[in-house]
Amino acid sequence: MAFKDLRDYIKFMESRNKIIHIEDEVDPILEIAEISRRCTYLGLPPLIFDNIKNFKNWKIITNVFGSINNVYDVFGTNNLESITESFLSNLNNLPINFFDKIRSLPDMMQMGKYLPKSKKPDFKDSSITFNEIPALKTWPKDAGRYLTYSIIITKDPSGVNNLSVYRVQILNDKEAIIHWQAFKRGALTAMKYKESGINKIPIAIVNGVDPVIAFTAASPVPPGLDKYLFAGILRGEGVDVHELDNGILVPSHAESVLEGYVDLNDLRLEGPFGDHLGYYTPQDYYPVFKLEKSFTRERPIFHATSVGKPPLEDAWIGKAVERLFLPFLKMIIPDLVDMNLPEYGLFTGIGIFSIKKYYPGQARRVMMALWGNGQLSLLKMIIIVDSDVNIHDVNQVIYAIASTVDPSRDVIVISNALTDSLDHTTLYPPLGSKIGIDATRKFKEELGREWPEELKSDENIVKKISPIIEKIIRKYPPSK
Numbered sequence: 235m236a237f238k239d240l241r242d243y244i245k246f247m248e249s250r251n252k253i254i255h256i257e258d259e260v261d262p263i264l265e266i267a268e269i270s271r272r273c274t275y276l277g278l279p280p281l282i283f284d285n286i287k288n289f290k291n292w293k294i295i296t297n298v299f300g301s302i303n304n305v306y307d308v309f310g311t312n313n314l315e316s317i318t319e320s321f322l323s324n325l326n327n328l329p330i331n332f333f334d335k336i337r338s339l340p341d342m343m344q345m346g347k348y349l350p351k352s353k354k355p356d357f358k359d360s361s362i363t364f365n366e367i368p369a370l371k372t373w374p375k376d377a378g379r380y381l382t383y384s385i386i387i388t389k390d391p392s393g394v395n396n397l398s399v400y401r402v403q404i405l406n407d408k409e410a411i412i413h414w415q416a417f418k419r420g421a422l423t424a425m426k427y428k429e430s431g432i433n434k435i436p437i438a439i440v441n442g443v444d445p446v447i448a449f450t451a452a453s454p455v456p457p458g459l460d461k462y463l464f465a466g467i468l469r470g471e472g473v474d475v476h477e478l479d480n481g482i483l484v485p486s487h488a489e490s491v492l493e494g495y496v497d498l499n500d501l502r503l504e505g506p507f508g509d510h511l512g513y514y515t516p517q518d519y520y521p522v523f524k525l526e527k528s529f530t531r532e533r534p535i536f537h538a539t540s541v542g543k544p545p546l547e548d549a550w551i552g553k554a555v556e557r558l559f560l561p562f563l564k565m566i567i568p569d570l571v572d573m574n575l576p577e578y579g580l581f582t583g584i585g586i587f588s589i590k591k592y593y594p595g596q597a598r599r600v601m602m603a604l605w606g607n608g609q610l611s612l613l614k615m616i617i618i619v620d621s622d623v624n625i626h627d628v629n630q631v632i633y634a635i636a637s638t639v640d641p642s643r644d645v646i647v648i649s650n651a652l653t654d655s656l657d658h659t660t661l662y663p664p665l666g667s668k669i670g671i672d673a674t675r676k677f678k679e680e681l682g683r684e685w686p687e688e689l690k691s692d693e694n695i696v697k698k699i700s701p702i703i704e705k706i707i708r709k710y711p712p713s714k
């Protein structure tokens with residue numbers, strides 16, 4: 235059953251003693267971020283700060299996605315794949331291909347329950363300004379206070395709703411910079427408006443919603459597919475929404491809503507900001523949001539996070555994305571068996587994929603398909619291994635690389651490709667290079683001769699020595 239809103243989720247977690255309340259007075263300048271990061275590294279449940287210096291009317295929640303167990307609590311299951319698998323199984327009987335299925339989702343009768351529904355809002359006009367919001371300063375050299383887990387809502391000219399988590403740097407009472415990277419939905423929507431001569435783009439910045447909606451906003455849902463619809467699919471129930479005067483739909487039960495527009499003619503230097511790569515992002519130009527109206531609920535709760543060296547919340551969000559999107563990805567690339575976006579791989583840094591290999595050249599084909607696919611195109615390194623490798627065991631992956639790769643044949647490097655704009659290792663972000671490693675066993679066409687025979691024990695000998703081994707193990711239990 236879906237959580238109605240953030241408060242409903244908090245009540246659920248409190249009833250299971252899974253919320254840590256912090257009653258000491260803490261400062262949103264550096265202190266809350268420091269406490270939150272420490273607690274995430276310790277794998278603790280979500281934190282609620284009840285006593286915030288200079289913002290006594292607010293509470294702050296952090297660490298909602300602070301461990302894989304916290305993520306399981308948000309979704310009510312530790313089998314995340316089953317959510318999208320069961321949704322896709324409903325579509326399987328339809329005689330159309332994957333893309334047609336996705337495009338025609340809103341038209342399908344059985345999708346009705348996932349569509350957003352109009353509902354009277356719980357928030358009221360409050361005329362708050364940016365300086366009255368308990369936004370965090372997360373690292374000592376950050377350019378200022380940031381909204382770190384607010385949802386930027388735009389509406390594509392085609393009518394598709396985009397909900398996206400982009401950091402927002404507060405400049406003053408009425409202005410803030412929106413850090414949407416090239417290729418993200420917000421930036422793409424802005425470009426479409428610009429092409430038709432519109433430079434003031436209606437926007438809402440929303441904070442404090444059902445965590446499944448918050449998760450959806452951070453997820454790489456294919457452009458064109460409405461994020462409210464996708465949130466409805468993950469929740470099993472459509473999102474309650476309210477239309478603002480500027481035409482943007484916002485979740486009716488949000489804790490706070492800022493209505494305004496992004497001015498594409500007003501670009502300012504954003505940053506520095508301590509980001510999820512563990513470094514300060516260098517400054518760059520991004521457009522400015524201008525606040526026109528604001529709404530809050532009674533004693534509002536502000537959702538925030540702090541990124542930094544992994545594994546912090548974004549790492550566990552990445553893990554959930556990996557599990558929830560694998561069934562979709564398998565429909566597009568049927569060769570795939572499993573994927574691992576390792577927590578320390580920075581989500582866009584390293585991706586490991588296993589395939590069932592049937593023909594020569596297959597690993598490269600899969601690499602190219604992955605790099606041609608949504609936000610996977612940002613992956614800096616792709617490693618492809620055979621399906622018998624457990625890709626969640628990094629040592630097995632290292633063995634696969636060491637035992638199957640001839641670098642001059644099996645490693646490809648592509649230069650000047652689109653990469654994560656935060657990647658400080660490249661000279662001209664968002665351009666950077668990519669590396670693909672084919673760590674599969676090679677076919678004769680790939681190696682030039684037969685692949686050597688792998689070592690395998692004699693079955694009769696195994697049977698015969700088993701009792702001896704068992705005796706040894708009983709007397710000297712292995713340490714792992």
Ligand SMILES: Cc1cc2nc3c(=O)[nH]c(=O)nc-3n(C[C@H](O)[C@H](O)[C@H](O)COP(=O)(O)O)c2cc1C
Pocket residue numbers: 382383396397398399400401402413414415417418419420451452453454455539541548551609
């Ligand atoms: C805490 C957090 C902060 C993020 N900050 C940004 C950001 O500042 N800019 C950005 O482009 N993406 C950022 N992302 C990643 C986007 O939310 C993610 O790529 C998402 O898929 C974007 O949605 P879109 O496909 O609707 O553009 C952040 C994600 C998280 C979890």
